[in-house]
Amino acid sequence: MIEFDYDRESERYRDIVEKELRRIASCENGNVYPKLLDAMFYSLEVGGKRIRPCLVLAVCEMLGGNLENALPFACGLEMIHTYSLIHDDLPCVDNDDMRRGRPSNHKLFGEGMAVFAGCGLLSLAFEVMLKAVLKSNDRGGLLAMNEIAYRSGAHGMLSGQAADIENEGSTSQDEEVLAYIHEHKTADMLTAAVLAGAYTAGADEKTVDALRAYALSMGLLFQITDAILDVKGDSAMMGKTLGKDAANGKMTYVGLYGLDGARMAAEKAAKLALDALKGIESPDYLEETIRRMLVRSR
């Protein structure tokens, strides 16, 4: 029996995703306006850890599904994540000049083009997912796309982004508002990833329910540890600059509960996530994802 190697598995998934993203970038785009195309794929190629698409593939594989079926939804979700970063960096939102050590999209292409490039990635995500569904006629694909649309749209991520700008610089660090922002901006996208993987593997309802519970706790853990890393200045996980959220006057778990309180909340969220996996076979990747997040908060 080969021992489970989280880093090797993550790298394998990441390679599959990045190869497919390059394929999408290199073909079928002949009639896209050249500068729009450049702006879209500039940000998509900068890339990060590709946490969300790796989760889509890992969950699909864990449940015995075919990676080929999950791949369009992994790529679609990564395009949507990238579009949200482009818009977050805009002067009228967070006004960030840099993203992952490189100029943000609007610094290179202009604000109007950055707005369009974001929407271009969102639209292309749906095109890529629809193409897969049209080809496979697979209901699991439709359910995956539906989950992604709902959780990245007004009911999910966009509500988190909207609440975030409305409460920026707010002195009242309200727990309910903080939870709302995290639920939508972070947990919804991670939940979309996990459930897209499940649907493309044809998971039954019980498995979907367990994985949804896992993902919600993981989303909370992710945001708490991110806040801790932000304060600690060890920001590799999200590719952020030192203490950026705190400096921007944004609410974080650390600001609200202090470092120790945040660490305790992280431990609790991690336990809930791991508990949710109890009925799932071979949950190594999902368990290790939680442990890796948690260890960074210590």
Add this chain to the structure above:
Amino acid sequence: MIEFDYDRESERYRDIVEKELRRIASCENGNVYPKLLDAMFYSLEVGGKRIRPCLVLAVCEMLGGNLENALPFACGLEMIHTYSLIHDDLPCVDNDDMRRGRPSNHKLFGEGMAVFAGCGLLSLAFEVMLKAVLKSNDRGGLLAMNEIAYRSGAHGMLSGQAADIENEGSTSQDEEVLAYIHEHKTADMLTAAVLAGAYTAGADEKTVDALRAYALSMGLLFQITDAILDVKGDSAMMGKTLGKDAANGKMTYVGLYGLDGARMAAEKAAKLALDALKGIESPDYLEETIRRMLVRSR
């Protein structure tokens, strides 16, 4: 036999669309951030002639399809059209304070929120269309959604918007660039409307081809007559203010060919559109749409 009444038919379609848009606005949105929801539906409710969704319904009905099947795609397309207007009005794009006689979205809700409201409508459009496909399991619905995604995304409308801002204020009024902008910003969305109606009615390939040819010529006609109206100051059709495009330094057909040349181009486009309908039964609504567009250019 009841005589065909274009205005009555248009009003009937518009009533169906607006009733459904109000239904969508009033339900299922409990967890959307309130200000985001307000911003999204503010612009959607301002409304115009609803030309695109009326076309979806008219084509579906003309081909013997069920209006219920076409309605989610009619509404989806109108949401996407509205999102494009919100983003077009942004300070970093056209910087328009007014739209259809009311403050533009960002003037009321702020620029960041307007960016998110646009994306919220785009995402909601896909949610509404996906819900219909998941319920009906109808391949025609999938094809309609695919057409709308492609023609409103980077391959279509967004490329027109990108080309438009890049060429704004340009002194070289280049025919090729002008045609490119019109093809993508206008014709693609009208084509999406006509073909979405055809797909939801289960149209055969020959009918789809004929209607695609019709829509492309209609798109050209629409843009030419719009440019003529813009110069004439009779701008009711698009709800624009007097000579706005010309004042903005944007290329138009009138600037390129003069008023007489533009009128001749309009006549030619109208003839091509009507010719394309020759194999279609009861094309009254589509024929009259062309005649109404043409008469405004005289």
